[in-house]
Amino acid sequence: MTSFLKKCVWGIVVVTGIGLCSLFAQESKTMQPLDLLKSRDDAARQRAYAALLGERQETIRGLLQIIDNPQSPVQQWINSGTPENLAIRALGEMRAVEAVPSLIKWADPPKGGFVIDDITAANGGFAARALVLIGKPADPALLDVLRQDTGKPIWGISLSILKEIEGVRCSEVILEDAIAKEKDPTAKAHLQAALKKVQGE
Numbered sequence: 001m002t003s004f005l006k007k008c009v010w011g012i013v014v015v016t017g018i019g020l021c022s023l024f025a026q027e028s029k030t031m032q033p034l035d036l037l038k039s040r041d042d043a044a045r046q047r048a049y050a051a052l053l054g055e056r057q058e059t060i061r062g063l064l065q066i067i068d069n070p071q072s073p074v075q076q077w078i079n080s081g082t083p084e085n086l087a088i089r090a091l092g093e094m095r096a097v098e099a100v101p102s103l104i105k106w107a108d109p110p111k112g113g114f115v116i117d118d119i120t121a122a123n124g125g126f127a128a129r130a131l132v133l134i135g136k137p138a139d140p141a142l143l144d145v146l147r148q149d150t151g152k153p154i155w156g157i158s159l160s161i162l163k164e165i166e167g168v169r170c171s172e173v174i175l176e177d178a179i180a181k182e183k184d185p186t187a188k189a190h191l192q193a194a195l196k197k198v199q200g201e
Contacts, residue, residue, distance in 0.1 A: 060096045063087040067102050085126055092130025097137040103127045104141055107161070108154035128157060132164050139165065143178050146194045147187035159194050171198050 036048035066087040088106060091099040106127035131138045138161070145158040163171050175195040182188040 056094070060091065060094065060098055063091050063094075063096070064099055064102055067091070067099075067106060088126045088130055092126070092133040095134050097134060100131065100134060100138045100141045103130050103134075103138075104145060104154070104158070107131065107157050108152075109157075124157070128161050131161050135165050139174065143174070143191075146175075146178075147182070147184070147190050150190050150193050155190075155194075159197060163198060168198060 034048070034052070036044045037052075039045050039048070064087075066083050070084045084106075088103065091103065104127075107124050109124050131142070142158045142162045142165075145154055146162070148155060162174070166174060172195060175191055175198065179188055179191045179195065182191055
């Protein structure tokens with residue numbers, strides 16, 4: 001093969017390689033993160049992973065904005081199709097730990113709204129269910145509520161949520177541990193009241 005021919009072949013190889021790389025780069029930009037997770041290119045898979053996590057965090061932030069700044073009247077909260085209701089349910093399904101403080105506020109029956117005796121109706125009920133779906137990561141915030149006034153509706157609701165997450169026996173152990181560590185006498189008394197309720201006293 002002549003020198004000239006070798007140069008021509010090499011030039012074709014280089015141009016083809018550049019073209020393929022460019023094509024791959026363009027495809028990477030247009031492909032969705034879920035598709036890129038299946039890519040043979042490790043860097044593309046890592047980018048897809050980061051993009052998916054970013055999308056999740058952005059979605060959670062958007063949902064929290066909806067429930068932290070409610071627009072629907074209280075009288076419509078029984079409607080399972082309001083933006084707030086759907087956002088609450090989505091946060092539960094996503095197991096969004098970041099949403100726990102906001103969900104506890106929603107689980108507290110609003111003044112003039114609905115009284116929720118258990119994990120049942122209205123947005124408060126959906127918020128309670130969302131907390132149950134989130135599970136153990138919600139325990140510390142629920143215990144904080146149980147340290148407070150036992151006369152508030154949210155106190156009993158939080159205890160119901162804790163029992164549904166942990167079961168009766170584990171709830172007893174968790175409360176006993178919290179009582180042993182609690183320094184404030186009033187908070188300790190409230191936790192002891194919760195333990196008695198769990199034990200059926």
